[in-house]
Amino acid sequence: MSTARRGVPWWAWLLVAGAVFVVVAGVGLVGLVAWVGTDLGESGEAAPADCVDLAQAVGLSDLPAGSSHASCTYMGFQDWQIDGAMTVPRADLDTWLARLPGSPVLGETGCTADAVACVQVDLTQVGDEVDAHYLDVAVLSESDGVAEVRMAAFTT
Numbered sequence: 001m002s003t004a005r006r007g008v009p010w011w012a013w014l015l016v017a018g019a020v021f022v023v024v025a026g027v028g029l030v031g032l033v034a035w036v037g038t039d040l041g042e043s044g045e046a047a048p049a050d051c052v053d054l055a056q057a058v059g060l061s062d063l064p065a066g067s068s069h070a071s072c073t074y075m076g077f078q079d080w081q082i083d084g085a086m087t088v089p090r091a092d093l094d095t096w097l098a099r100l101p102g103s104p105v106l107g108e109t110g111c112t113a114d115a116v117a118c119v120q121v122d123l124t125q126v127g128d129e130v131d132a133h134y135l136d137v138a139v140l141s142e143s144d145g146v147a148e149v150r151m152a153a154f155t156t
Contacts, residue, residue, distance in 0.1 A: 046083070049074035054082045057153040058123060059130040064088045064096035081154035090139070090147045097137065101126050106139060115140055131155075
């Protein structure tokens with residue numbers, strides 16, 4: 001007399017294998033999302049930067065003469081931006097701007113509401129001697145020939 005072999009049917013093993021695959025894939029996906037989210041979050045935070053980096057990004061060796069109270073931050077991932085705030089004698093700022101390609105001049109049109117004068121310098125045609133694509137300069141206030149200035153050098 002033969003005895004029937006009783007075991008787990010083939011389709012049950014298939015279900016177990018499918019469940020294991022789903023669990024492993026789910027854990028891997030959660031890990032990937034957490035890892036990418038951490039990297040993107042860290043890259044989107046502004047970090048303190050040396051303000052000389054702002055000047056060098058636009059092809060100049062230093063900030064305008066007479067600059068004081070300068071503070072800068074860097075934020076970047078694929079594109080980057082260096083923001084700076086400082087006080088500088090207006091004449092020194094004008095001289096510094098004149099050293100840039102096209103000798104840009106501060107104007108009153110196209111400025112944000114908090115600026116009394118501004119200019120955007122297009123550096124995209126300059127070539128490899130500059131890292132930034134644009135420089136935004138805004139004079140927020142001016143008193144006794146000294147301007148409170150906000151600058152941003154950035155890529156697009």
